[in-house]
Amino acid sequence: MAVGSTDRWMRSRQASNGALVYSVLEPIRSGSADQTIYSIDGAFLAVHSSGSGLGYRVHRAADGVFLGAITVTIESNGLVRFAPDAQLLAAAGGNEVLSRWRIEDFTVVLIVGTGYTRTTTTFNFSPDGSYQSAAGQRTITIQRRSNGATIARFAGGQTSGFTPSAFTPDSTAIAAWSASPNQVTLWRLSDGAILRQFPGASADEGVGAIRFTPNGARLVTTGYLPYMDQNGLWQQVGVIRFWGVPDGTLRSNYYGHTGIGVTSPIAWSPDSVFFAYGTYEGTTVVARTPAP
Secondary structure (H helix, E strand, O other), X not given: OEEEOOOOEXXXXXXXXXXXXXXXXXXXXXXXXXXXXXXXXXXXXXXXXOOOOOOEEEEEOOOXXXXXXXXXXXXXXXXXXXXXXXXXXXHOOHHHXXXXXXXXXXXXXXXXXXHHHOEEEEEEEOOOOOEEEEEEOOXXXXXXXXXXXXXXXXXXXXXXXXXXXEEOOOOOEEEEEEEOOEEEEXXXXXXXXXXXXXXXXXXXXXXXXXXXXXXXXXXXXXXXXXXXXXXXOEEEEEEEEEEEOOXXXXXXXXXXXXXXXXXXXXXEOOOOOEEEEEEOOOOEEEEEOOOO
């Protein structure tokens, strides 16, 4: 497994025992290594850093050697495009290199302006490659990636800043979190109907990411929950919530080794028996998936 952190390091570890395989320090002033994405065949590793624009640096997964970059651009019609640079084309097998990745694993965050004029747009992609979502300023727009046509627009998501969101595995619906009210909403793409709402436990609760189980049966949120201790002081604890998608019920609250906040999305093992996550303290945890 690969882990990125706020100190610019990307580390590869054995999933079975946590042993360090290698460490790569991303470029100076590149910010946090906030996304690490394996290619489908496990041969390459794409790393995004918060201070390095929209693109991804690509490393050889076996030893961390830098191979080139995946550039990201946003066209005038709003569509997000990915392309390998010349160095990556030469190192990773020509024009088909992008087919080594699942596009739905990427999250593109565009920040424009500063101060009160700063806007953030969060882009996600459907597993079947047909759609992309753009969430910003309490609006979620769904576009068809083949021609840029807008097929749906929902009122939801965050007023400002990053909007946690995810398409369902069958690409028929999308879920997004908003802080006010604190809840995740699931919309059907075909007609914009609200299928489910998953309310948080507290108005002050924070959600950083949304994931679905591969079979789409459960929705999982990661974040933190503030609370007042016995001395009347505010504290907080990291929390992972497992929700049933068919009926919207909360199935499990997970607090095992979550620190004061779970700061990463869930990552699943290939058989979904285990899941991994990262905490505010810099710890990476692998745990057994709760029973349905």
